[in-house]
Amino acid sequence: MLKRVLEGSRYLVLLGVISSLAAAFTTFLWGTWKTGQVITNLVATGGKDSLAVVRLIELMDKFLIAVGLYIFAVGLYELFIGELRLPEWLTFHDLHDIKSRLSHILLLVMAVSFLEHLVEWKDSLATLHFALAITLVMAALIAFNRFVEPR
Numbered sequence: 001m002l003k004r005v006l007e008g009s010r011y012l013v014l015l016g017v018i019s020s021l022a023a024a025f026t027t028f029l030w031g032t033w034k035t036g037q038v039i040t041n042l043v044a045t046g047g048k049d050s051l052a053v054v055r056l057i058e059l060m061d062k063f064l065i066a067v068g069l070y071i072f073a074v075g076l077y078e079l080f081i082g083e084l085r086l087p088e089w090l091t092f093h094d095l096h097d098i099k100s101r102l103s104h105i106l107l108l109v110m111a112v113s114f115l116e117h118l119v120e121w122k123d124s125l126a127t128l129h130f131a132l133a134i135t136l137v138m139a140a141l142i143a144f145n146r147f148v149e150p151r
Contacts, residue, residue: 013080017073024069031062054119061112068105072098096148103141110134 038055049055071090075098078084078091092098114134121127 010080013076017077017081020069020073020076024066024073027062027066027069031059031066034062035059054116057112057116057119061109061116064105064109064112068102068109071101071105075101100145103145107138107141110138 034055038052038059041049041055042052045052074084074086074090075092079095079098083091092101111134114131117127117130
């Protein structure tokens with residue numbers, strides 16, 4: 001009986017899958033809405049909006065986060081529920097695969113975040129500290145992907 005309960009409990013993961021998918025969908029919609037606003041603003045100002053570059057970089061951030069949430073949902077489903085018909089690069093064989101893909105997305109999100117900070121440059125010392133902090137986290141993520149092998 002306990003075996004059946006434990007085997008069936010894997011479907012609890014569907015809560016995470018559905019939640020992550022809903023968050024990805026919402027974030028994609030949010031990014032699409034913000035894209036419309038940025039384009040409208042660019043057209044209205046004739047491309048003379050001084051913060052247009054920052055707003056465009058922020059769009060990348062939103063879509064990267066949405067992709068990360070989608071990949072997490074797909075990865076959980078594949079690991080706990082069943083196979084999906086997806087491109088080979090989007091298949092997952094263990095938890096390490098999910099963590100690795102998400103860490104790559106985190107690297108991109110941090111790089112985009114730094115670009116936003118750099119474009120809005122106000123305090124050089126704060127920018128240096130921000131760059132150093134991001135560098136340390138990036139180095140840890142890269143080391144994790146390079147040296148931590150799944151067992």
